Amino acid sequence: MVDAGPPGKFREYVGEIKAGGFDPKSIRKIVITHYHPDHLGNASGYFKLGIEQILIHAEDSDVLTGARPVPRGKGTVGAALSFVFDRYLFRFEPVADVKTLREDESVDSAGRWKVLRTAGHTPGSCSLYNEAEKVLICGDALNTRMNRLTGPSPLFTADTRRAWESVRKLAALEIETLACGHGHPIPSGADRRLRDLVGEI
Ligand SMILES: [Zn+2]
Ligand SMILES: [Zn+2]
Structure with a gap:
């Protein structure tokens, strides 16, 4: 699977995977394309489901592991949106154990x-x-x-x-x-x- 979607959508996405005829537990790897929370938000849900191969490039991985905050958007508008995303819309649970994508x-x-x-x-x-x-x-x-x-x-x-x-x-x-x-x-x-x-x- 590529990307884990925005936080709070886990049940919905798992439902979609099942509706498509797949068992979510049969996912072998999840590649996260980059550190934005709309792409990695549900990674912890899949990890808890038993999918341990969560891959992300080393330069973005510390956001997913929670070691550093999500970098802010640009300018006043970007920073304001980032504030709302961080606090309300895209709060996500980090995943401590991720694999590096090379x-x-x-x-x-x-x-x-x-x-x-x-x-x-x-x-x-x-x-x-x-x-x-x-x-x-x-x-x-x-x-x-x-x-x-x-x-x-x-x-x-x-x-x-x-x-x-x-x-x-x-x-x-x-x-x-x-x-x-x-x-x-x-x-x-x-x-x-x-x-x-x-x-x-
Ligand atoms: Zn992005
Ligand atoms: Zn995006």
Whole structure:
């Protein structure tokens, strides 16, 4: 499974997994794409269910383990939203025991998924790429909004220049299907749209 969703949604998500015909306890690994709580919020629920392979890049892992707070968004608006998220919406229970996700390693579970470092949105942001199926799961390195492919959210991106370098790196791949952290997935022809996006900047 990739990402654990926002805190407080655990029962709902487990219900969805069961409704899809799967046993949540049969999940072998959970890859967390980056440290934002809307992606790691329920990790502790899955850990308590017995899923011990929770993987995240070393540069983002100390947020998940609770060793440091979630870095704030940018400017007054970003900081104010972060305050509300931390206090009310996205309070999460940390997971003390996480495994480190390494660049270029292969996470072999439900196919062969290569870990690509897509730093910038957060320092340890990672994407998963299935070369055989031409599928990319990119966390918040990219998003879709109203059927448009966009770059990472400016308010919550730690290093915008680096984030766009990562987008350019992804644009060199053959990608048919793209699943972003926010917005609907692109089922086919995603690399063409990604190259168009890179051409615009
Ligand atoms: Zn994010
Ligand atoms: Zn997100």
